[in-house]
Amino acid sequence: MRFVLTIILMLWAGLASAEPYPAYQSLGVNDFAKVLTAAEVKSLDAKLGDLRDKTGIEFTVLTLPSRSDYDPSPTLESFATRLFNGWGIGNAERNDGILLMVLVQDREVRIELGSGYSPEYDIPAQDIIRTAILPAFRDGDLPGGIAAGSDEIISRIADRWAQGLPPTATAKSSEGLFDTILRYVVYLFFGAAAVLILLGQRLRGRFKRCPNCGHRGLDTSREVTTPATRTTTGQGVWISRCPQCGWTGRESFTTPARGRSSGGSFGGGRSSGGGASGRW
Numbered sequence: 001m002r003f004v005l006t007i008i009l010m011l012w013a014g015l016a017s018a019e020p021y022p023a024y025q026s027l028g029v030n031d032f033a034k035v036l037t038a039a040e041v042k043s044l045d046a047k048l049g050d051l052r053d054k055t056g057i058e059f060t061v062l063t064l065p066s067r068s069d070y071d072p073s074p075t076l077e078s079f080a081t082r083l084f085n086g087w088g089i090g091n092a093e094r095n096d097g098i099l100l101m102v103l104v105q106d107r108e109v110r111i112e113l114g115s116g117y118s119p120e121y122d123i124p125a126q127d128i129i130r131t132a133i134l135p136a137f138r139d140g141d142l143p144g145g146i147a148a149g150s151d152e153i154i155s156r157i158a159d160r161w162a163q164g165l166p167p168t169a170t171a172k173s174s175e176g177l178f179d180t181i182l183r184y185v186v187y188l189f190f191g192a193a194a195v196l197i198l199l200g201q202r203l204r205g206r207f208k209r210c211p212n213c214g215h216r217g218l219d220t221s222r223e224v225t226t227p228a229t230r231t232t233t234g235q236g237v238w239i240s241r242c243p244q245c246g247w248t249g250r251e252s253f254t255t256p257a258r259g260r261s262s263g264g265s266f267g268g269g270r271s272s273g274g275g276a277s278g279r280w
Helices: 002-017 038-055 076-087 119-138 142-162 176-202
Strands: 029-031 059-064 098-103 108-113 219-226 234-241 248-255 274-279
Touching: 029 038, 038 059, 038 142, 059 142, 076 098, 076 108, 076 274, 098 142, 108 119, 108 142, 119 142, 119 274
Parallel strands: 029 059, 059 098
Antiparallel strands: 098 108, 108 274, 219 234, 234 248
């Protein structure tokens, strides 16, 4: 039993030390998986920059080899939301940012929308993945799928939101019911993931004994005392409390710097988990 508990604690320590998400290098294209040529990056960056200049909407494209290289989240959706909010994509008041994320080795794609977009925008997001992105990805054309998906996101979501218009209607098809069911399944998974993360934080000290009374099972909480910036690390503290005798202990930790963008900083926007996902 002691061996099993040791393994669990070692795994937990490894997860806690992993970086939660990569630091961005551009407000436009962050091609960390190296799937785009220099010319393709330049072309896509120009479109995203033009959108940003005309509407103020921050739309960024991110490619990664795998999300397993970072602090693992239970789902693609929770990882995307954490990354979106960590970067602060979009205007802080309008929350109108957009993230197109492609995980090459995981064969996953996600369109994450800022919390300013109503849930009805999830429908065209799912349709864009199904009709514009996944067919190209399944043919091995990742650059083509990224380009086509980005164009559709700009025309069907970003431009219309900027004009105060509802998203474009999705053509009815035999897969309409399936898409609707899939969308609600994604919502359920995302909600469950959030619960698991909260429970995980609460259970962090369940295998530890109180150094004062020996009671097994400490209540733990995580508090960030100094948030990380683009250039400096942050500081925080794990707080452990014994429900039996009231003993309290503190353990400091460091969070990685969020990185510096060569093209400026995002506007501090947030996402509530809206958008759509796909796998090929």
